[in-house]
Amino acid sequence: MADLSRTPSPSDARDDGLRSSWLARLGWLALFAYVVYALSILNFNVARMLAGLANAAELLGRMFPPLFSRADLRELMFAGLLESLQIAVLASAVGILVSLPLGVLAARNLMPAWLSWIARGVIMLCRSFHPIIVAILFVKAVGFGALAGILALIVASIGFIAKLFAEAIEEISLKQVEAVRATGAGFFNMLIFAVLPQVNARFIGFATYQLDSNLRNSTMVGIVGGGGIGGTLQAAFGRFDYDFVCAILITIIAMIMIGEILSQRLRAIFL
């Protein structure tokens, strides 16, 4: 800190709470040092980036114009797209349905500690792996195809929605719950009338966000054999059909944008 005209005075003895702690400053310094170190060790430098840029330019050149004209490829693409869409919608629906009770079970202010810890364990397990890894596991377990992709995205949806839903429940006003309990309401009636109204809006927010996110992820699970357009994309890459790759990417972008608009509409209806 700058010592501007600092004369010793009685006020210096008091802690004005303005200076940040030495520990925090040390933390920033350590972070900076580590970034420099990591950059040096990972061969992350301008020369390589420039070389890469040339490759990228060539790839882009071969991507354009995108190939939309061949009917057989178009059919392949739309079949894949439709499957991705189905994977996303089914996974979201099941994920939302499972997250609702699981989130309630995981809320520490409503449930006994042992039960909420079990529910939290399940959620934590769902969150610990990236959807790609879960998809690979399911492809091994149930074979190639959309089922593996759906199961993988259900797991991802539970991990996200149930966790945030549980946290939303933990932040509700217990006064409202107490008032409803005082009327003699049983647990489920209390849940419906005192807890859900307080978290409804946020739950719908989480659910539509996850639908968005599943739409994105459903294009990806196909890369590891989980069904959907990802498989088509992978195959196109493998055959170096970069113009077809470009067509697929543009279609995916269009789908994601439409999905985003739809989920916004959905939120507007429910909130």
Added chain:
Amino acid sequence: MTNATAAAPRPSAGPVEGSALSLKDLTVAYVPGRPVLKGVSLDIADRSVIAIIGPSGTGKSTLIRAINRLVTPNSGSIHFKGQDLARLRGRALRAARCRIGMVFQEYNLVERLSVMENVLSGRLGTLPVWRVWLRAFPKHDISRAFDLLDQVGLAGFAAQRADALSGGQRQRVGIARALMQDPDLLLADEPTSSLDPKTSVEIMELMTQLAGQRGVPLIVNMHQVDLARRFAHRIIGMSGGHVVFDGPPDTLEDHHLHQIYGGEGWLT
């Protein structure tokens, strides 16, 4: 206890018909070994308005909350309608709570629900889950809720959301919700502490009037001694977890207040 004159309500309150509610040696300790309520015994008659006064942190709220078991007493008994509420659990406890209406200091309405839904939540103890989920309330409950809204002066507010109301209006909804239970006993935990003086008087008038019409006892704890004097048939003064005064309002004198609240400077 020291100053207890006859614990009878004013003549205007009607005849005393035995005691509706009887507390014996009620003790509550949130922290083991440090009781907030230290062996309180009270008999409360039918059809009376009882005000509990006392400094903050003296166990008034705990006493009220122990009666409908939002707080579990460590020892003692709460006899009400032939049952010891202190020993009830599960279904039996919820059934007993259905018969006890409660009004809260901060109204405790479910903010995002409509006024109608808040009033109807007084019936939640008696309705099956599917009806509550589908909002399929029996017709007679809905028409009774409309009647109650009329009685508390909120006709036409049924479809508004609770968070759109003012404090006084919210407390009226709180009262309607409590009455929707068709209670045998009304509890009010500092119902006027969040309200302005004029609204406080209106709310107290409304509660005492409606409790009187239904012939159910009303137990209110409050900070305003003047309101207690004005509306209660009987005043109970608490200090340090004990009852230190129990009698009709006209027997409450300055030296009692001194005993209840301590200090003298504020008693001019």
